[in-house]
Amino acid sequence: MFDVSSFRRQFAFFHHHPDWVYLDNAATMQKPDAVTEAVSRFYQQDNSNVHRGAHQLSQQATAQFEQARQTIAHYIKAQYVHEVIFTSGATAGLNQLAFGLMHTVLKPGDRILLTQLEHHANIVPWQLHCQRYGVIIDVVPLTADRQLDLNAYQQLLALKPKLVSFSHISNVLGHIQPVQQMVALAKAAGAITVVDGAQGVVYQQPDMRQLDCDFYVFSGHKLYGPTGVGVLYGKTQWLEQLTPLCGGGEMIDSVSFVNTTFNNLPFRLEAGTPNIAGVIGLAAAINWLQQYNNKLIIEHKSLLLNAFFQGARQIKGVAILSMPVHNAGIVALNVDGEHPSDVADILNQQQVAVRAGQHCAMPLFDYLALNGAVRVAFAAYNTLDDVNQCLLALEQAVEILTA
Known part of the structure; x- marks a missing residue:
C-alpha cells in the first residue's frame, strides 16, 4: 500500500500548518522539500x-x-x-x-x-x-x-x-x-x-x-x-x-x-x-x-475519493455534481439553496481549505444553470483523517446555513 505518512513528511508546509486540511490541490499543489x-x-x-x-x-x-x-x-x-x-x-x-x-x-x-x-x-x-x-x-x-x-x-x-x-x-x-x-x-x-x-x-x-x-x-x-x-x-x-x-x-x-x-x-x-x-x-x-509508484498513488486517491463520496452522500442537503467513476480525485458539490462561498467560508473557519466559485469555467456553470460550486480536490499527501475532517466541517456548514 501507498505510505502516505512517509510521502507527507516530504512537505514542510504540513509541519508549519499541522492543523490545516489542504484540499485546494486542483488550484495548486504543495511543494516537497526536494523542490x-x-x-x-x-x-x-x-x-x-x-x-x-x-x-x-x-x-x-x-x-x-x-x-x-x-x-x-x-x-x-x-x-x-x-x-x-x-x-x-x-x-x-x-x-x-x-x-x-x-x-x-x-x-x-x-x-x-x-x-x-x-x-x-x-x-x-x-x-x-x-x-x-x-x-x-x-x-x-x-x-x-x-x-x-x-x-x-x-x-x-x-x-x-x-x-x-x-x-x-x-x-x-x-x-x-x-x-x-x-x-x-x-x-x-x-x-x-x-x-x-x-x-x-x-x-x-x-x-x-x-x-x-x-x-x-x-x-x-x-x-x-x-x-x-x-x-x-x-x-x-x-x-x-x-x-x-x-x-x-x-x-x-x-x-x-x-x-x-x-x-x-x-x-x-x-x-x-x-x-x-x-x-x-x-x-x-x-x-x-518518479521514486513513487504512481499506480499506488492512484489507488490511494481513489480510496480517499470513494470515502468522501460515501460520507457526503449521507449529509442531507448536499448535491454532488461530480461522478465517482473515471474521476481523478476532484469533487464539485453544493449545499441546496446556499451560495458556494458561504459554504467554503465556514469550512475555512474550521481550517479546511477548499475552493468556491466558478473555477474559471463560467460556460460550464451557465450550461448547468448553477452559480458555482465548492470544489474539493485530493492529492497523494491527503489522508483519510483529512476526508473525515472535511466531512465533519461540511456537515456543520449545512447545519449552520440551513438552521
Missing part, C-alpha cells in the same frame, strides 16, 4: 543567466537549465528534446497556440472544436486570436451525467474542424476524458489536436508517443513544482509553424530595423530571460516524484 531546496540552491549557489554568458557561471546555469529540459522531455516521452518549450504555465502555452496557429495554419472560415468542460484558458485565447478573424468555435455538449457526449463529438468532427482542443481532466468535476480515443478520432478527421494537461499531468505520467497528440500543455505548480513555469509540448512539424507570441532575447537569429529572423527550436518560442529557477525546480519535482 524548494533545488530552487533555493540555484539562487544561493548557481544564480546566473543562461545561454548568453561567456563565463563559467552562466555555462553551469545553462547546463542545469538544458538538463531540466531533457528530464522533462524524457518524462513525457517526447521524441525530441527541442519539442519541450518552457512557458509561464498552461495558460501561456494555450495563448501561444491560439496566436501562433491563427497567423499560419488557421484561416477565416475554419472551425475549431472545444468542449463544454473547458477552463477559460482553453476558451478565451481562441476567441481573442481566432474567433475575431472569422474562425468558428463549436462546442461538444455533455450527457445527463455530465460526461462528454462522444456521439455529439463525432458528429461535430464531421464538420471537419481544423483544430480540436480539450482538457485531459475537468478542473471542476474531476472527470477523466478518454483522451487517446478523442485524439485518434480527431486525427482521423484531419484535425490538429491540443490537450490541456493542467490537471492530467499530476494524475498520470503523460506519454506523448502513445497519446500522439500534436500539442500538450501543463503547469509546473500542478505537478508539485514551482509556480510561474510550464511546458508547451508540440510535435516538431507543428511547432515550426507557430508564429512566436513574444519577441526578443534568445528567440532571434538576427535583427535589423528592416527584418528579423528567428532562432531554431526550442529557443524561437522562448523570448526573454526564462524562469530558470522554476525550470530547475520543475525538473526536481519530476525526479522526486
Whole structure:
C-alpha cells in the first residue's frame, strides 16, 4: 500500500500548518522539500543567466537549465528534446497556440472544436486570436451525467474542424476524458489536436508517443513544482509553424530595423530571460516524484475519493455534481439553496481549505444553470483523517446555513 505518512513528511508546509486540511490541490499543489531546496540552491549557489554568458557561471546555469529540459522531455516521452518549450504555465502555452496557429495554419472560415468542460484558458485565447478573424468555435455538449457526449463529438468532427482542443481532466468535476480515443478520432478527421494537461499531468505520467497528440500543455505548480513555469509540448512539424507570441532575447537569429529572423527550436518560442529557477525546480519535482509508484498513488486517491463520496452522500442537503467513476480525485458539490462561498467560508473557519466559485469555467456553470460550486480536490499527501475532517466541517456548514 501507498505510505502516505512517509510521502507527507516530504512537505514542510504540513509541519508549519499541522492543523490545516489542504484540499485546494486542483488550484495548486504543495511543494516537497526536494523542490524548494533545488530552487533555493540555484539562487544561493548557481544564480546566473543562461545561454548568453561567456563565463563559467552562466555555462553551469545553462547546463542545469538544458538538463531540466531533457528530464522533462524524457518524462513525457517526447521524441525530441527541442519539442519541450518552457512557458509561464498552461495558460501561456494555450495563448501561444491560439496566436501562433491563427497567423499560419488557421484561416477565416475554419472551425475549431472545444468542449463544454473547458477552463477559460482553453476558451478565451481562441476567441481573442481566432474567433475575431472569422474562425468558428463549436462546442461538444455533455450527457445527463455530465460526461462528454462522444456521439455529439463525432458528429461535430464531421464538420471537419481544423483544430480540436480539450482538457485531459475537468478542473471542476474531476472527470477523466478518454483522451487517446478523442485524439485518434480527431486525427482521423484531419484535425490538429491540443490537450490541456493542467490537471492530467499530476494524475498520470503523460506519454506523448502513445497519446500522439500534436500539442500538450501543463503547469509546473500542478505537478508539485514551482509556480510561474510550464511546458508547451508540440510535435516538431507543428511547432515550426507557430508564429512566436513574444519577441526578443534568445528567440532571434538576427535583427535589423528592416527584418528579423528567428532562432531554431526550442529557443524561437522562448523570448526573454526564462524562469530558470522554476525550470530547475520543475525538473526536481519530476525526479522526486518518479521514486513513487504512481499506480499506488492512484489507488490511494481513489480510496480517499470513494470515502468522501460515501460520507457526503449521507449529509442531507448536499448535491454532488461530480461522478465517482473515471474521476481523478476532484469533487464539485453544493449545499441546496446556499451560495458556494458561504459554504467554503465556514469550512475555512474550521481550517479546511477548499475552493468556491466558478473555477474559471463560467460556460460550464451557465450550461448547468448553477452559480458555482465548492470544489474539493485530493492529492497523494491527503489522508483519510483529512476526508473525515472535511466531512465533519461540511456537515456543520449545512447545519449552520440551513438552521
